[in-house]
Structure formats: structure tokens, C-alpha cells
Amino acid sequence: MMFELARQRLAPVFNLLDINEEVMIRLSVPKRTIVANIPVRMDDGTLRVFTGYRIQYDDTRGPTKGGIRFHPDVDMQEVTSLSFWMTVKCAVAGLPFGGAKGGVTVNPKELSLMEIERLSRGYIRAFADVLGEKRDIPAPDVYTNATIMGWMADEYAMIARRQEPGIITGKPLHLNGSKGREFATGQGALFALQEYLEHYKPSSEQMTIAVQGFGNAGFHFARIAQQCGYRVVAISDSQGAIYDPKGLNVLDVHRLKQEDNRLASVYCDGSVCNELDYETLSNEALLELNVDVLVLAALENQITEQNAHQIQAKTVLEIANGPVSPDADQILEAREIDVIPDVLANAGGVIVSYFEWVQNRSGMYWEEAEVEQQLKKIMVKESQSIFDHAKKHKCSLRTAAYVHGVERLAGAIDQRGNHKLFKSV
Incomplete structure (x- = not known):
């Protein structure tokens, strides 16, 4: 139900844009859905198994990007909806990313800090095969934070037998995080x-x-x-x-x-x-x-x-x-x-996550003032484009934002080839 509500956002957008039907088909379903059972040894010695999710919705514009949340209400519908929104959000912000999201069905308030660490590392072990700085880059979300991202990056490094800081964003500053990411x-x-x-x-x-x-x-x-x-x-x-x-x-x-x-x-x-x-x-x-x-x-x-x-x-x-x-x-x-x-x-989080990813891959790190300046530059530019769309189409700001993002997604999908192109050959 929740995912259907999320997809309703596309209906007025498709009415305003002259886009190929294949774009609508591609954006109507996620590319990849992965579910895993994550066993965790609790402090009292008992074993509990938690359900984890990773949805990679669309990677047409680049490797997928999206947070991981720990919450008792996490389920397939929620994570799929969030991955869809991330796809649109990255396109709205003009980032070279697709959209993804992850989560674990758990009440973290009931777990000790050491149990949360085991769960965090277990999540990476469960999904390591589909993650990577050129494939899918997680980040923090509801009830996850920089410390948890540091544990996850460390676990991935042990699995991969190499340091790959760009695998996770939102990390602590001294573990190759970015200044300005917290706020x-x-x-x-x-x-x-x-x-x-x-x-x-x-x-x-x-x-x-x-x-x-x-x-x-x-x-x-x-x-x-x-x-x-x-x-x-x-x-x-x-x-x-x-x-x-x-x-x-x-x-x-x-x-x-x-x-x-x-x-x-x-x-x-x-x-x-x-x-x-x-x-x-x-x-x-x-x-x-x-x-x-x-x-x-x-x-x-x-x-x-x-x-x-x-x-x-x-x-x-x-x-x-x-x-x-x-x-x-x-x-x-x-x-x-x-x-x-x-x-x-709320695109500021993924924008500065992008900055962190760029810094991790280049090995050159920015001062906080530069991060804030570059964030403002993107937010102002994309906001103005959305306001222009709202005026042009006489529509709500939400519809204008989706028009802005879907235009970019449609361009990337079409330029890889569509029915119209192949029919003309």
C-alpha cells in the first residue's frame, strides 16, 4: 500500500511530460530486491534473527545510493518506497547516483550498544555481495548514525581485505567522513x-x-x-x-x-x-x-x-x-x-554524502566552509529550477520537483535506447 502511494506521485508528472512509455515501465518497479535473515548473538547468550532489506531501485544514472534504517516498522513496502524516493531525489539534485534504501526490522532501543554493533556488522555480511563504492553506497537513516556507519565500513573492509572508505557515507570524521555531514x-x-x-x-x-x-x-x-x-x-x-x-x-x-x-x-x-x-x-x-x-x-x-x-x-x-x-x-x-x-x-544529506564519496575516492578532503558553499550552490540551483517548473506548468512544488527529476531520469533511460530508436533501425 505504501509503495502504491509513493508511485501515485508519478501520475501528474507523466501527464505533463512527453516521455517514452518505457520510462514509465522502468520507473514503476525496483531493479533489485534483496531480503536477508541476520543472526545476532545477544548479550545473554541467546540467538535472535532479524530481517534485513536492501532495495536497489534504479541505477540508470549511476551507482545506487541510500540509507539504512533500524526501526520496528521496517518492511518491504516501506523500504521500496524509500528507494523510489531516493531515485527521484538523486535526480532532482543532479547527482550521478541512482536510488536505493535498506533497513532492519528491529527496535534498537531494546538492544545494547554491543548488540547494535553485532547487528550492524551482520547487515554488511548479509549484503556485502551487492554493495560497493561503484555499485551501491549506504548511509545513515532513522536510528542509525555515524558510529554505526563506521562499524559497517570496517566490516566491509575486513570482508574485502582492503580499505574502501567510499563504500559507506556518513562515517565519523576520523574514519574518512566528511566535515559538514552531520548537519x-x-x-x-x-x-x-x-x-x-x-x-x-x-x-x-x-x-x-x-x-x-x-x-x-x-x-x-x-x-x-x-x-x-x-x-x-x-x-x-x-x-x-x-x-x-x-x-x-x-x-x-x-x-x-x-x-x-x-x-x-x-x-x-x-x-x-x-x-x-x-x-x-x-x-x-x-x-x-x-x-x-x-x-x-x-x-x-x-x-x-x-x-x-x-x-x-x-x-x-x-x-x-x-x-x-x-x-x-x-x-x-x-x-x-x-x-x-x-x-x-531533505536532499542536503545525500548531496553531502556525495561530497564524502568524492573525497574518499580522490583522497582530498574539504574544509567545512567549502562543503557548505558547495551544498548551498546545488540547493539554490535546483530550487530555482523547480520553482521555474512550477510556474511553467502551473503545478504544485512537489509535481514540479518530480518533473525536474523525471526529466533527468527519462533522458538517461532514453539515451540508452528505446523502442522508438530500435524500430527506426
Whole structure:
């Protein structure tokens, strides 16, 4: 069902573009689907077997690229949908990659750190034959991080009997990671938002922002946005949300979250954090706040046809993958609420992963300022192209983004030969 919803995004695009039918056929199904059972010895000596997935959706434009998530809801439908979105996202960003995704059905909160390491290394052993810096390059995703990517790269090196740092991106800095990768998704999303505001809603007033999801991407977006003068008034995690119309101290909220695993509005001075006045909300209530920008940085299908009519934000920014359902998209569009789509808004992560891959293969490493400069250059360029498509086709930003990406994919597919070419021979 989830994959069918993802493919619905293509229907309006094919209506706008004059593309060969073979492009539609190629993009309607993944190229390769691999499922593996991963045995892990637990700390108490028992053996558990976890199901792992790797979907390589399309490699027409280059080796496939996509993260690995550890989550209890991971299944074939989810991973296939995510690999499809990665295919479009890499094309939207103009990267020489196809799309892939991986995952393990597991609740990592129930595992010790050593059990997570065994699972991470077991994942690479299970899928090593289909990975490679010229074939398929994983990266972190939900509940995976730089440390896990370092374990995975190390495991691959032991299997291959050689160092091949370009096999994995999102690695720790001292294990051939890239400067700027940790906050790339949040930084890229802010670049996309700023371009959007400049084109559509120029204003000198302080923008109010609510952020659903306070993981790596959501935190860094909120942190950088606040530094740029935006007022972050609400933040949520899986347990609930906090709200203060005067604004939250993002760094202090994050510090308390790391120390006590809870959200609260606080002011920290040295080692002491004092709580400030704030309201507690449900995640559902956060979505319905009257703010300028609602940032979705959690999981899929957060806005659906059931709650789309209650959304009061003027603009929705998708940092998560697929947080707005196709039915909700239509409702928001009818209500003139713009959605800055995931395939553009969260492309910063894969763009800087590309930079890391380039640095690993060349052996020349960039300073953080250069990474940020090159990220901004790509985000601004591709954002402007999407806004031009939206104006030309009189369509939503999502449809414009898909038009932009599918045009590139169609060009690569057609230039390898199609029915029209061979029929003329």
C-alpha cells in the first residue's frame, strides 16, 4: 500500500511530460530486491534473527545510493518506497547516483550498544555481495548514525581485505567522513526554505516555525534556523511536544533532551538548566499550530486526509520522507498551503554524502566552509529550477520537483535506447 502511494506521485508528472512509455515501465518497479535473515548473538547468550532489506531501485544514472534504517516498522513496502524516493531525489539534485534504501526490522532501543554493533556488522555480511563504492553506497537513516556507519565500513573492509572508505557515507570524521555531514540535511532544508521564501513570500517579519521530530535533521534545522533569526516556537519528539509562542532556546532544549531524555523549555547557564514557562502538546496538536512554517522531520504519513483540513501553517517543509500523503497533498494545495517536497527539502544529506564519496575516492578532503558553499550552490540551483517548473506548468512544488527529476531520469533511460530508436533501425 505504501509503495502504491509513493508511485501515485508519478501520475501528474507523466501527464505533463512527453516521455517514452518505457520510462514509465522502468520507473514503476525496483531493479533489485534483496531480503536477508541476520543472526545476532545477544548479550545473554541467546540467538535472535532479524530481517534485513536492501532495495536497489534504479541505477540508470549511476551507482545506487541510500540509507539504512533500524526501526520496528521496517518492511518491504516501506523500504521500496524509500528507494523510489531516493531515485527521484538523486535526480532532482543532479547527482550521478541512482536510488536505493535498506533497513532492519528491529527496535534498537531494546538492544545494547554491543548488540547494535553485532547487528550492524551482520547487515554488511548479509549484503556485502551487492554493495560497493561503484555499485551501491549506504548511509545513515532513522536510528542509525555515524558510529554505526563506521562499524559497517570496517566490516566491509575486513570482508574485502582492503580499505574502501567510499563504500559507506556518513562515517565519523576520523574514519574518512566528511566535515559538514552531520548537519547537512538540516542545513540543506534551510537553504531550500530560504529560496522558497525569497521567491514566494518575501518578508522582513520574523518567521515562526514548528518542528515535528527532534532527531539529527530536525535538531540541526531548528538550531541553524534560530541562528538565522527565525523563531522556533514548538518542537516535538516521539513522546510529545512543547510550545512557547515567544520562542524556544533550541540548543538548551537539545541539551536537556540529551541529558534527561525529555523535552522542556529551558535556559542553561553553565552546568545549570532552569525550566521556563511553556505548554505541553501532543504531536497531533503541534501539526495544527498557526505558524508560518510547519517542519515535518519525523516519519511518513504525518499529514493525511484525516487531518489535512486542520493544518493552519502557511507553508509545510518536508524534511522526513513522505510525511504528507497524496490525498493530503490535494487538500493542502486546494487550501493554498505550499508544501516544499522531501525530494528537494531533505536532499542536503545525500548531496553531502556525495561530497564524502568524492573525497574518499580522490583522497582530498574539504574544509567545512567549502562543503557548505558547495551544498548551498546545488540547493539554490535546483530550487530555482523547480520553482521555474512550477510556474511553467502551473503545478504544485512537489509535481514540479518530480518533473525536474523525471526529466533527468527519462533522458538517461532514453539515451540508452528505446523502442522508438530500435524500430527506426
